[in-house]
Amino acid sequence: MQRPLPLGRRGVALLVIFGAAVLAWWGLGLSLGQLGAGSGGGWSLAADFFGSALHPALHYQADFVPEGTQPFLVRVLESARLTVVFAAAGMSLALVLGLLLGCLASESWWEGRGRGGASLRWILRAFIVAMRSVHELLWAVIFLAAFGAAPATAVIAIALPFGGTLAKVFSEMIDEAPRRPAEALQALGASPAQRFLFGLLPAAAPDMAAYAFYRFECAVRSAAVMGFFGITTLGYYLRLSFENLHFREVWTYLYALIVVVLVLEGWSALLRRRFVA
Numbered sequence: 001m002q003r004p005l006p007l008g009r010r011g012v013a014l015l016v017i018f019g020a021a022v023l024a025w026w027g028l029g030l031s032l033g034q035l036g037a038g039s040g041g042g043w044s045l046a047a048d049f050f051g052s053a054l055h056p057a058l059h060y061q062a063d064f065v066p067e068g069t070q071p072f073l074v075r076v077l078e079s080a081r082l083t084v085v086f087a088a089a090g091m092s093l094a095l096v097l098g099l100l101l102g103c104l105a106s107e108s109w110w111e112g113r114g115r116g117g118a119s120l121r122w123i124l125r126a127f128i129v130a131m132r133s134v135h136e137l138l139w140a141v142i143f144l145a146a147f148g149a150a151p152a153t154a155v156i157a158i159a160l161p162f163g164g165t166l167a168k169v170f171s172e173m174i175d176e177a178p179r180r181p182a183e184a185l186q187a188l189g190a191s192p193a194q195r196f197l198f199g200l201l202p203a204a205a206p207d208m209a210a211y212a213f214y215r216f217e218c219a220v221r222s223a224a225v226m227g228f229f230g231i232t233t234l235g236y237y238l239r240l241s242f243e244n245l246h247f248r249e250v251w252t253y254l255y256a257l258i259v260v261v262l263v264l265e266g267w268s269a270l271l272r273r274r275f276v277a
Contacts, residue, residue, distance in 0.1 A: 052247035056255055061246040072249070075237065080256045083233040084264075086151070086226065087219035090158030094219070095212060097159065098166025101128055106171040108182075108200050111192060125171075131164025136222050140229050149230035158222050162215055170208050177204040213268035217261060224257050 060072050070078070103109055105124045140157035147153045182199030190198070227235025234253050241249035 048245075049247045049250070053251050055248055056252040057246070057248035058252070061241075061249055062244070072252075076234075076252055076256050079227075079232065079234045079237050079253070080260050083220060083223045083227075083235075083257070084260060086154050086223040086231065086233055087158065087216065089151075089155045090223065091162065091212075091216050091219045093155065093159035094162035094166055094215070097131075097163030098170055098212075099208075101163070101167035102170025103174065103196070103201070105167060106174040108174050108177075109196055111195075128164045128167045128171075132161050132168065133164075134161060136161045137225065140226060144229055151231070153229070154223060154226040154231045154233075157226065158219055162219060162222075166212065166215060169211055170204075173204045173207050173211070174200055177201075210272040213272055217264050217268060220261060220264060221257070 058073060060069075101124060105121060105128055107121070110121055136157045139160050140153060143153040143157055177200050179200075181203060182195040185195045185199045223231075224234045224238075227233040227237070228239050230236065234257050238250055238253040241247075241253065
């Protein structure tokens with residue numbers, strides 16, 4: 001009889017992860033002393049930054065503000081709006097890609113369609129892996145070289161990896177959906193497409209919708225980060241404020257992003273309960 005491990009399997013897994021972290025720390029030669037070795041003051045600069053969290057800016061910190069510049073809080077609200085708009089645009093394209101590729105990459109779609117579909121399915125799955133393996137920031141670098149800091153750059157950079165992730169998860173949800181409705185349709189003589197569209201897809205739709213809402217929240221954060229590449233989202237103005245050491249402005253933009261994500265989280269939670277319940 002095999003004796004159980006003293007720490008249990010979870011304990012051993014955590015111990016291995018901790019050991020890997022220690023080896024990585026040692027291999028990179030990291031130390032806390034390096035944090036204060038920079039030219040910008042290290043710990044004192046960090047103290048100024050975190051101390052500003054208690055006093056977010058309501059006005060520009062610059063001594064001179066050009067005439068005609070929109071009020072600071074108006075700029076914050078406008079950049080927050082654009083962040084949500086870019087995220088929604090990227091997610092709308094990602095949903096189309098994810099739904100189409102997710103259906104075609106599922107095993108359920110190819111049931112009863114012969115062996116020829118197996119090869120095509122694996123080609124699609126490889127394409128999906130390629131889409132989601134490249135982070136949206138790397139896609140943004142590629143499209144920046146092609147299109148510059150255009151709105152399409154941010155939208156496509158978000159849509160490709162998010163579409164690949166949605167496709168993978170959607171295909172798994174479809175394959176794990178209850179089979180009884182599809183089997184009942186098959187007994188009535190329905191075609192494979194009818195069994196899929198009216199038997200399996202509706203059963204998986206609530207979970208697919210719930211996951212899509214979650215990914216939309218992630219898209220908002222990704223859209224904000226796109227600002228560091230020149231797209232006028234929250235990240236764009238946050239970067240400018242940080243470069244000028246206007247930390248109070250930075251925290252105002254950060255708080256605006258947090259509020260946007262919290263509002264979307266509450267909204268999506270209500271929708272998830274309605275769809276999944």
